[in-house]
Amino acid sequence: MEKLEHPLLIVEWVNALLGPLVRSIGERMGFHFTGHEVIPPYLVMVMLIVAGLTVLSLIVRSRLSVEAPGRLQIVMEDAVGAVVGLLEEWIGPSGRNYLPLIGTLGIFILSANYMGLVPGLMSPTTSINVTLGCALTTWVYYHSQGIKAQGPIGYLKHFAMPPGSPVWMAPLMFFIEIISHLSRVLSLSLRLFGNIFGEEMVILILFSLVPFLAPLPMMVLGLVTGGLQAFIFVLLSIIYLQGAVAVEHHEDEHGHEAPHGREAPAAA
Amino acid sequence: MNKRLVMTFALVMAAGIFAPVFAQAPAGGATATADVVAKWSIITAGFALAFAAGLGALAQGRGVSAAAEAIARNPGAAGDIRGALILGLVLIESLVIYVLLISLILFFVNPFKP
Numbered sequence: 001m002e003k004l005e006h007p008l009l010i011v012e013w014v015n016a017l018l019g020p021l022v023r024s025i026g027e028r029m030g031f032h033f034t035g036h037e038v039i040p041p042y043l044v045m046v047m048l049i050v051a052g053l054t055v056l057s058l059i060v061r062s063r064l065s066v067e068a069p070g071r072l073q074i075v076m077e078d079a080v081g082a083v084v085g086l087l088e089e090w091i092g093p094s095g096r097n098y099l100p101l102i103g104t105l106g107i108f109i110l111s112a113n114y115m116g117l118v119p120g121l122m123s124p125t126t127s128i129n130v131t132l133g134c135a136l137t138t139w140v141y142y143h144s145q146g147i148k149a150q151g152p153i154g155y156l157k158h159f160a161m162p163p164g165s166p167v168w169m170a171p172l173m174f175f176i177e178i179i180s181h182l183s184r185v186l187s188l189s190l191r192l193f194g195n196i197f198g199e200e201m202v203i204l205i206l207f208s209l210v211p212f213l214a215p216l217p218m219m220v221l222g223l224v225t226g227g228l229q230a231f232i233f234v235l236l237s238i239i240y241l242q243g244a245v246a247v248e249h250h251e252d253e254h255g256h257e258a259p260h261g262r263e264a265p266a267a268a
Numbered sequence: 269m270n271k272r273l274v275m276t277f278a279l280v281m282a283a284g285i286f287a288p289v290f291a292q293a294p295a296g297g298a299t300a301t302a303d304v305v306a307k308w309s310i311i312t313a314g315f316a317l318a319f320a321a322g323l324g325a326l327a328q329g330r331g332v333s334a335a336a337e338a339i340a341r342n343p344g345a346a347g348d349i350r351g352a353l354i355l356g357l358v359l360i361e362s363l364v365i366y367v368l369l370i371s372l373i374l375f376f377v378n379p380f381k382p
Contacts, residue, residue, distance in 0.1 A: 187362060190362070190365070190366060190369065191358075191362040193369075194362070194365035194366065194368055195365055197369075197372075198368050198369075228354075229358075231354075232354075232355070232358045235355065
């Protein structure tokens with residue numbers, strides 16, 4: 001297993017550049033660095049994604065035009081439109097407010113998954129640290145949005161008494177709901193990590209058999225599963241948001257119901 | 269139906285009574301047991317993955333067949349059905365991925381290696 005991995009060039013460059021600085025700051029704060037690599041490879045890749053996406057967005061922003069949009073602008077408008085459409089389909093008109101985090105998660109995970117197929121890079125999502133970070137961010141986000149939308153007492157009541165359950169079951173339901181919500185963090189992170197890490201492991205093993213030809217079918221499969229896993233992460237985040245933010249249907253004096261999105265299936 | 273039940277029950281009882289015949293001689297010493305555990309953990313990883321892949325494929329097959337039938341019956345709802353299908357397939361597949369992770373840990377990290 002050890003001989004299948006080798007240090008990446010970009011990681012070595014970044015460590016040569018920023019390593020001593022990070023090491024001095026870290027040791028002053030009390031961290032001890034083991035090994036010669038101060039900045040782990042997945043962190044270098046994440047910094048690459050952040051820098052790359054920022055540069056791309058700034059380029060597109062400087063060339064925004066309504067009459068004659070360039071190709072890059074059209075592609076980005078399609079991506080934003082797709083995420084907004086998904087949000088409004090599941091959460092309703094107020095779904096738009098959640099676009100920044102959900103859109104960023106989507107683009108980040110998509111580019112992170114595809115980075116693994118490029119020769120000099122590795123995908124940061126093959127490390128459980130990155131996927132757990134994404135899952136925890138989503139978890140904290142949807143709980144905080146739920147508390148903001150329904151107030152803390154209302155949100156806790158929502159936990160203990162989901163619509164349609166009797167009052168005497170409230171303590172049991174509370175306990176069960178807490179366990180189910182904790183399992184969501186686990187499932188989100190492990191699903192993304194397992195898919196992408198397993199893919200990379202199979203590609204590595206096939207590479208050690210027949211160097212450049214055998215991994216090709218698995219890399220094509222990697223394209224499919226990378227995109228699918230990013231879409232599923234975004235979709236599940238939206239479903240959890242809907243579960244947290246959806247308010248009770250109430251009618252105003254004209255008898256119209258408040259606008260709402262589609263009902264979510266019970267997603268574990 | 270009654271006869272099949274009685275036959276199955278008789279077979280299970282027979283296997284239970286004759287089980288000690290198939291037991292192997294107990295391994296001697298503590299280090300031999302640790303080796304045996306390490307070896308059997310690798311074999312367990314393979315079997316676990318085989319079960320997970322087979323049962324997961326069965327479950328996903330039922331989902332896909334139900335979705336295809338629903339689309340054939342109601343082509344106008346194809347978009348909604350496709351969305352539900354993808355969501356269900358990925359949730360089932362994530363269970364298989366959990367087993368893959370445990371198998372990878374048993375196989376590569378060798379937690380039982382003495």
